[in-house]
Structures are given as structure tokens and as C-alpha cells.
Amino acid sequence: MRGVNLELGDREIHSIIGANGAGKSTLAYTLMGLQGYEHEEGSIIFNGEDLAALSITERARKGITLAWQEPARFEGLKVRDYLAIGARGNGGITEEEIKEALRKVDLKPEKYINREVGEALSGGERKRIELASIITMKPKLAILDEPDSGIDVVSLKEIVALIQTLKENGSSVLVITHREEIAAASDKASLMCEGMILRSGDPLEISEFFKNRCIPCDNRVSPPKVK
Amino acid sequence: MTQIALNTLSREAEDITAAYTAAGGDAAVLHNHGLSSLVISGNKVLSANATEGIVFEKKETEHGVDIKLTIKKGYKIPLPVHLCFGIVPKDGLQDIKMDFVAEEDSAVELIAHCTFPNAEKVIHKMDAKMLIGKNASLKYTETHFHGPHGGIQVLPKAHIRIEEGGSYYTNFSLISGRVGYLEFDYSVDAEKDSICEMVSKVYGKADDKIKILERISLNGENARSVIKSRLAITDNAESVFRGITEGHAPGARGHVDCMEVIQGNAKAEAIPVVRVDNPLAKVTHEAAIGCVDKKEVETLMARGLEEDEAIDIIVKGMLA
Numbered sequence: 001m002r003g004v005n006l007e008l009g010d011r012e013i014h015s016i017i018g019a020n021g022a023g024k025s026t027l028a029y030t031l032m033g034l035q036g037y038e039h040e041e042g043s044i045i046f047n048g049e050d051l052a053a054l055s056i057t058e059r060a061r062k063g064i065t066l067a068w069q070e071p072a073r074f075e076g077l078k079v080r081d082y083l084a085i086g087a088r089g090n091g092g093i094t095e096e097e098i099k100e101a102l103r104k105v106d107l108k109p110e111k112y113i114n115r116e117v118g119e120a121l122s123g124g125e126r127k128r129i130e131l132a133s134i135i136t137m138k139p140k141l142a143i144l145d146e147p148d149s150g151i152d153v154v155s156l157k158e159i160v161a162l163i164q165t166l167k168e169n170g171s172s173v174l175v176i177t178h179r180e181e182i183a184a185a186s187d188k189a190s191l192m193c194e195g196m197i198l199r200s201g202d203p204l205e206i207s208e209f210f211k212n213r214c215i216p217c218d219n220r221v222s223p224p225k226v227k
Numbered sequence: 228m229t230q231i232a233l234n235t236l237s238r239e240a241e242d243i244t245a246a247y248t249a250a251g252g253d254a255a256v257l258h259n260h261g262l263s264s265l266v267i268s269g270n271k272v273l274s275a276n277a278t279e280g281i282v283f284e285k286k287e288t289e290h291g292v293d294i295k296l297t298i299k300k301g302y303k304i305p306l307p308v309h310l311c312f313g314i315v316p317k318d319g320l321q322d323i324k325m326d327f328v329a330e331e332d333s334a335v336e337l338i339a340h341c342t343f344p345n346a347e348k349v350i351h352k353m354d355a356k357m358l359i360g361k362n363a364s365l366k367y368t369e370t371h372f373h374g375p376h377g378g379i380q381v382l383p384k385a386h387i388r389i390e391e392g393g394s395y396y397t398n399f400s401l402i403s404g405r406v407g408y409l410e411f412d413y414s415v416d417a418e419k420d421s422i423c424e425m426v427s428k429v430y431g432k433a434d435d436k437i438k439i440l441e442r443i444s445l446n447g448e449n450a451r452s453v454i455k456s457r458l459a460i461t462d463n464a465e466s467v468f469r470g471i472t473e474g475h476a477p478g479a480r481g482h483v484d485c486m487e488v489i490q491g492n493a494k495a496e497a498i499p500v501v502r503v504d505n506p507l508a509k510v511t512h513e514a515a516i517g518c519v520d521k522k523e524v525e526t527l528m529a530r531g532l533e534e535d536e537a538i539d540i541i542v543k544g545m546l547a
């Protein structure tokens with residue numbers, strides 16, 4: 001990654017769009033501080049504080065969290081326990097709050113609360129549980145890596161509503177997406193290409209630019225080409 | 228019997244009941260005459276209660292007890308039978324011989340708790356012969372509760388024969404306290420249309436040594452089996468898992484699934500063996516040894532847990 005300039009306001013929904021392999025997930029991992037994704041130059045400032053020296057745990061405790069594009073499978077871990085983990089930092093969670101989070105991602109609480117976050121859930125179900133775990137954590141910054149992938153088209157509206165809810169509850173949301181519907185519901189959007197943020201601005205304009213004027217990049221060698 | 232002996236006996240009963248409770252057992256179960264139960268501390272039978280359809284025969288020996296447990300033909304025992312084995316003092320040898328028969332068309336669930344809370348120099352040996360009769364079913368769960376010292380040898384050995392249409396499910400778990408030295412050796416002969424599922428879960432720490440050998444021979448047509456093993460080892464613990472499934476008859480289906488996670492200096496070895504000499508039989512296996520999944524750890528860290536807490540939750544989930 002290089003040339004990544006990104007500013008995210010308080011309670012702002014900011015979409016990152018761009019082609020496959022553009023570096024969107026890499027950006028998310030770098031912000032979260034995952035192993036192997038430490039940034040070499042530049043800085044990541046959160047609420048005035050440089051995150052460089054902070055571990056994933058420390059970043060999470062400052063209020064940053066990440067929903068993976070492909071969520072992990074946890075053998076033997078119950079949905080209720082998984083959803084409670086993120087809430088530990090806020091003094092715990094009630095059964096009713098767990099159920100409410102499941103309803104928000106359109107999963108029937110009585111059907112899912114005691115199931116395992118493992119093999120037996122479908123890909124889409126695991127994505128929804130991943131999002132529910134973000135809701136229960138009440139983060140200051142939620143980084144969502146393609147919350148729409150693996151989710152049926154009908155449910156896209158719910159994902160949009162969920163992102164709005166996160167915002168209303170006080171979160172800023174950085175959402176990586178290939179869906180115009182989600183980009184359109186954002187306050188701002190940025191286009192990523194070859195590890196660079198090419199431009200940021202009004203979401204509709206950025207989507208439009210990406211669709212019509214961005215020539216597929218010739219990976220690695222040349223700088224991004226624009227008509 | 229003298230007064231003193233009685234006192235000793237009742238204190239022993241109290242001790243083992245306390246240990247049983249600490250191991251997750253419900254002591255009320257042992258005193259409920261509507262339920263079948265058997266409590267053995269060292270080489271003493273402290274209580275035995277059999278309901279209709281169950282026959283207990285027991286003989287105290289020098290270092291243990293010989294048990295014969297029979298489920299009579301056609302009896303489907305509605306509630307689980309509770310077994311409690313253990314040694315409360317820090318040393319001792321407990322040598323259990325078990326002869327189990329589930330007669331034709333019978334069904335039973337056995338729940339065994341083995342508790343050695345203070346073991347420093349304890350040996351627990353179990354030699355079992357089990358016969359699951361025609362269309363009979365046995366579900367056997369054995370949960371160990373060990374203390375923190377690791378001075379214990381657990382040596383369970385069993386031969387199980389499942390007759391036509393019978394089913395046998397077993398779940399062995401040793402995850403609380405130190406393993407010490409475990410040598411687990413089960414072998415199953417499965418006849419026509421029978422089902423066998425063997426699950427073992429062990430958590431080894433410090434210098435624990437774990438040896439697991441599970442062998443299933445699918446001798447009859449359409450006999451089916453699964454061996455599932457989940458081992459977590461840390462520190463300097465070592466484990467060797469051997470899961471052998473042989474398919475000798477048409478339609479026989481077997482699967483061996485072993486997953487081990489290692490941390491620290493632990494060493495693990497997994498040897499799934501599949502042997503098939505009938506072209507219409509099919510036996511498959513998967514084995515994985517690795518550290519705890521990185522994405523799982525990082526996900527829990529991104530929810531605010533420390534790395535150690537995250538690993539602990541993942542390992543406990545795997546062993547749940």
C-alpha cells in the first residue's frame with residue numbers, strides 16, 4: 001500500500017470500493033493491526049493517538065473492531081458466548097441484548113443463540129453472526145469487510161439498515177463493499193486501486209467514476225490509469 | 228465389621244462424593260433409588276443400586292473391583308446409569324475389571340466420572356470387555372477429573388464387540404487438571420449394520436504424556452464407524468494418536484478424524500491408518516496438527532481479548 005490518505009469523521013459511514021485485489025482487505029487488516037500487516041511508513045491516528053505501537057487487543061479496547069470478509073469458524077463456541085465476548089469491555093451483556101443483536105441481523109434468536117459458530121452454520125449465517133458480534137461490542141470504529149458478500153440480495157436492505165443503526169448507536173463505520181446500494185447509503189466513499197486511495201468524495205460520484213472511467217489496472221507495473 | 232471400619236467407610240463415601248461433585252457429577256443422583264448407580268473408591272464398592280432390567284455383580288479384589296454389568300434382553304433403560312470411580316488419597320492403585328453385556332434389543336446410557344483430585348502416585352487401570360448384542364445400544368461417556376499434580380497413570384483398555392444392528396457411542400474426556408500419563412487402548416469389532424462412534428478429547432499440559440490407540444474393524448456388511456479425536460497440548464506435553472479403521476465387508480464405511488493443536492514446546496504425532504481389503508468398503512481419514520487458527524485468535528483479539536484468553540477460549544471450544 002502507498003498513497004493511502006483517508007480521514008473518517010465521528011459517526012461517519014465511509015465506503016471503500018475498488019476492484020478485486022485492490023488492497024481493500026489489506027487496508028482493513030492494517031488498521032486493525034493484524035500480524036503481517038504492520039505499516040512501515042506513515043501513521044494511523046485514532047482520536048489523536050498514533051496506533052503504530054498498539055496490539056490488536058489494545059486497538060480493540062480503544063473501540064476499533066473488524067468484521068472479516070470470511071469470518072472464522074469457531075468449533076464448540078456457542079453463538080451466545082461469541083456475542084458476549086465483545087461486550088466484556090462494556091461491562092457485559094444481558095440475554096435480551098444478545099437476542100436483540102441476532103434479530104438485527106435477521107436471525108431468530110431461539111434458533112441460533114445456542115448453536116455453534118462452526119461448521120454447521122452456512123456462510124451467510126456466519127456473516128450475520130459476525131455482524132451481530134460487532135453490534136454487541138458497540139465499537140467507536142467498525143471496519144466491515146464486505147458485509148454483503150454471501151448475503152442474499154433480499155437481505156441487502158437489512159445490511160444497509162444495520163450500518164445505519166451502528167451509526168445511530170455512535171459508531172463510525174468503514175465499510176468495504178462491491179455493492180452500490182451500500183455505497184449509496186454512505187456519507188462518503190473512497191476508491192482504492194493498486195494499494196492506493198485514488199480519490200475520495202461523494203459516494204455516488206465515486207461509484208460512477210469507478211464504473212465508467214476506471215480502466216482495469218495493469219497490476220504492479222504502471223501507475224493507475226484514468227481516462 | 229467394627230465401628231472404626233464403618234467410620235472409615237463413611238468418610239471415604241463422603242470424600243468420593245465430594246470429589247464426584249467437584250468433577251461435575253450430581254451427588255443426588257447417587258442417592259436416588261429410582262436411578263441406577265455404582266460408586267467405587269479404591270477397591271471398595273461404596274454403593275450400588277440397580278433398577279429393573281439391570282444386573283450388577285461386583286467383587287472387591289486386592290486393588291480394585293471386578294464388575295459385571297448386564298442389561299437384560301429388551302430393556303430400554305430410560306435414565307442414564309451413573310458410575311463413579313476414583314481414589315481420593317494421593318497414592319494408590321485402582322484396578323477395575325469390567326464385563327459389560329447389553330443383551331439383544333436393550334438400550335442404555337452409562338455416564339462415568341473418574342475422579343483423582345489429589346493424585347501424586349496413583350494408577351487407575353481399567354480392563355473392559357463389552358458386548359453390544361443384536362440391535363442393542365450403548366452410549367458411554369467417561370469424564371475424568373484430575374488434580375494439579377500429574378502424578379497419575381490412566382490405563383483404560385477395552386475390547387468392544389458390536390453385534391448385528393447394534394450401536395456403540397463413546398465419549399472420553401480428560402480436560403480438567405493434569406493428564407499425567409494416559410495410555411488409552413480401545414478396540415472394536417463391528418458386525419453387520421452396526422454403528423460405532425468413538426470420540427476422545429484430551430488436554431495435556433506440563434510434561435503430560437498421552438497415547439491414544441483406537442482400532443475399529445468393520446467386519447460386517449454396512450457396518451459404519453467414526454473415530455473423532457481432539458487433542459490440545461501445551462508446555463512440554465507429548466501426544467501420539469493412532470486411529471485405525473479396517474474395512475473388511477461390502478458397504479462398510481469408516482472415517483478417522485483427528486485434530487490436534489499444539490502450543491509451547493508440545494509435540495504431537497497423529498497416525499490415522501485405513502486398511503481396506505474389500506473393494507466395496509470405504510474408509511477415509513483426515514488429520515491436522517497445528518497451532519491454534521490465527522484468524523480465530525485475531526478475531527477474538529479484535530473483540531478485546533488478550534491473546535492468551537483468546538487461545539484459551541478456542542482450545543476449550545474445540546474440546547467442548
Ligand SMILES: Nc1ncnc2c1ncn2[C@@H]1O[C@H](COP(=O)(O)OP(=O)(O)OP(=O)(O)O)[C@@H](O)[C@H]1O
Binds near residue numbers: 020023025069
Ligand atoms: N499476506 C499477504 N502477503 C502477500 N500478498 C498479499 C497478502 N494478502 C494479500 N495480498 C495481496 O495483496 C493484494 C490485495 O489483496 P486484498 O485482499 O487486500 O484485496 P481486496 O481489495 O480486498 O480484494 P477483494 O475484493 O477480492 O476482496 C492482492 O494482490 C493479494 O494477493
Ligand SMILES: [Mg+2]
Binds near residue numbers: 024025026069145
Ligand atoms: Mg477483500
